[in-house]
Amino acid sequence: MNEEVTAELHCSHCDHETIHTLVYAGRLLVSTTCQTCxxxxxxxxxxLRLHYLKDLExxxxxxxxxxxxxxxxxxxxIMISFPKKFMSQPKKIWSEIKAILGR
Amino acid sequence: MNGExxxxxxxLAAGSGSRFGHSTNKVWLPxxxxxxxxxxxxxxxxxxxxxxxxxxxxxxxAILAKEVLRRESRHIKVETVMGGASRHESEYNALMHLAxxxxxxxxxxxxxxxxxxxxxxxxxxxxxxxxxxxxxxxLPAIVVDPLEIDIQEPREIVRVQTPQAFRAKELxxxxxxxxxxxxxxxxxxxxxxxxxxxxxTIAVTGEVTNVKITYPQDLVIAEHVLxxxxxxx
Numbered sequence: 367m368n369e370e371v372t373a374e375l376h377c378s379h380c381d382h383e384t385i386h387t388l389v390y391a392g393r394l395l396v397s398t399t400c401q402t403c404x405x406x407x408x409x410x411x412x413x414l415r416l417h418y419l420k421d422l423e424x425x426x427x428x429x430x431x432x433x434x435x436x437x438x439x440x441x442x443x444i445m446i447s448f449p450k451k452f453m454s455q456p457k458k459i460w461s462e463i464k465a466i467l468g469r
Numbered sequence: 470m471n472g473e474x475x476x477x478x479x480x481l482a483a484g485s486g487s488r489f490g491h492s493t494n495k496v497w498l499p500x501x502x503x504x505x506x507x508x509x510x511x512x513x514x515x516x517x518x519x520x521x522x523x524x525x526x527x528x529x530x531a532i533l534a535k536e537v538l539r540r541e542s543r544h545i546k547v548e549t550v551m552g553g554a555s556r557h558e559s560e561y562n563a564l565m566h567l568a569x570x571x572x573x574x575x576x577x578x579x580x581x582x583x584x585x586x587x588x589x590x591x592x593x594x595x596x597x598x599x600x601x602x603x604x605x606x607x608l609p610a611i612v613v614d615p616l617e618i619d620i621q622e623p624r625e626i627v628r629v630q631t632p633q634a635f636r637a638k639e640l641x642x643x644x645x646x647x648x649x650x651x652x653x654x655x656x657x658x659x660x661x662x663x664x665x666x667x668x669x670t671i672a673v674t675g676e677v678t679n680v681k682i683t684y685p686q687d688l689v690i691a692e693h694v695l696x697x698x699x700x701x702x
Contacts, residue, residue, distance in 0.1 A: 369499075371493055371498060371499070372492040372493060373492050373493040373494070373495050373497075373498050374484075374492050374493075374494070374495060375495060375682075375683065375684060375685050376683045376684050377684075377685075378684060378686075385492045386685055388498065388685075388688075390499060393499065393501050393502035394501070394692065395688050395689065395692060398685035398688065400685075407685040407686055407689065409689060417692070417693075417696065420696065421501070421696075425502075439543060
């Protein structure tokens, strides 16, 4: 799912720490925008798409191991949340792809 | 050589606090699937299976820290300490927390790392700790290309990074004296230099990729470095 986070980072334009809005698609950062001057830092479009594909491949490959680890740490909560999370995966991936393509 | 090394690893994550209200301290930002601080912590303790690990946080991040540690750093035994208004004060609080163990000799080296440097490798941590144990102090440094900065004097300039490590007793004494004098150092080495100028501090070759997340661009660079490393460190 696209995730928006605000954080304090140093803006090159304002030359001091300002609040930035960071947009993520899955594990990847899509853009950061300074809330004071609106200057934006983005991944190069082609680079981001390739990066996203590689990252998605890595996420899928490591999912069973991550799920297994989480299952052993909190079996009850994972059993409750798993069906809902599993069903929401296509929507989540689609939303990430839209963020990558439609930026 | 000074016998067996008994190390405490201190990772600073208190930052400057939330000067802007609800925004996140950058060390808690996600970076390729894990929080920046989780990556810093994992790399910092990897080479030291018996270390005492201290995470210095801002009181306002206490709930978030508990959740992130549970989710991402479950395999690491971490003690959390509340930070202060400055980096120096956070270091002081961590050292006060460790003081009984330092005074009894259970800890003889303290390594301090900036939580916003998630790419420092476990090899660097190991090299710094060993150098501090042998010589008294150690820090990573990168020689700056003179063309990068406008300097008139023909002298070598280095850019200092973290982790920085020192023998525990001297470090504790330096920070205790600094507290009495009201001295505030810019980093760990500055305080040691003020009170123990004769302690031999070794400059270990730093890592170009050991960037401190400061600018938005640093996050993009860090993602690329992690991808090249196969997300391993």
